[in-house]
Amino acid sequence: MNHFKVLSKDSFHIFEKEITQLDLECFSTSNWDLDQWLTLFQNYQLKVLLALREEIVLGFVAFSNIENESELFKIGVKQTERNLSTGSQLIQTMIDLLQNQNTDKVFLEVRSDNQNAIKLYSNFHFKLINRRKNYYQNPMCDALIYRLEI
Numbered sequence: 001m002n003h004f005k006v007l008s009k010d011s012f013h014i015f016e017k018e019i020t021q022l023d024l025e026c027f028s029t030s031n032w033d034l035d036q037w038l039t040l041f042q043n044y045q046l047k048v049l050l051a052l053r054e055e056i057v058l059g060f061v062a063f064s065n066i067e068n069e070s071e072l073f074k075i076g077v078k079q080t081e082r083n084l085s086t087g088s089q090l091i092q093t094m095i096d097l098l099q100n101q102n103t104d105k106v107f108l109e110v111r112s113d114n115q116n117a118i119k120l121y122s123n124f125h126f127k128l129i130n131r132r133k134n135y136y137q138n139p140m141c142d143a144l145i146y147r148l149e150i
Contacts, residue, residue: 002058002086004093007048009041015050018057026076029138040064040073049094051077051086061090063098063106070098072108075117087120095124099150106150112142121146 007015016034023031032040040046044064051059059077063070072094077087098106108126110117126146135143 002051002053002089004090005050005052006097007050009038009046012037012041012048015048015057019048019050019060022057022060022076022078023074025079027074032074044071044073046073049090049097051081051090059086059090061094063094065098065101065103068102068104070103070106072106075120082116088123091120091124095148095150104150106148108146109143110146111136112144113139118144121148124148 012019016037020031020034020037037046040062045066046062046064049061049063050057057078058081059075061075062073064073072091075087075090077090095106106126108121109132110121112118112131126148128144129147130145132143132145134140
């Protein structure tokens with residue numbers, strides 16, 4: 001059974017190695033180094049929600065919440081946990097947390113070629129609101145901007 005834990009800047013160090021390793025596995029060309037993680041905590045009030053089993057990190061979602069708006073920056077799930085609802089559980093838990101904080105919108109950006117992520121977000125009724133043509137490199141593709149009204 002998975003359980004969830006929210007990390008702030010002060011508690012990130014407890015799972016820092018596991019999170020940065022999973023980030024590298026999931027986003028090999030766009031993973032964040034430690035300085036980027038810490039900058040996001042400082043400048044964007046970053047929160048990291050972990051999915052854990054026996055204190056082993058199965059996945060994470062990194063998001064900010066400022067006033068009534070949130071941005072989902074990144075979600076990563078271990079390869080062995082994909083298609084086992086871990087990503088969906090992370091998204092639903094994040095939404096529940098944000099609703100309790102009177103957040104009414106969640107924004108995210110995703111590569112147009114990331115069909116698995118697009119399907120996941122669509123399952124939660126995120127709506128496409130904008131497209132940035134040829135935004136990403138290696139390979140080149142569009143960035144899709146989604147919004148969820150909660």
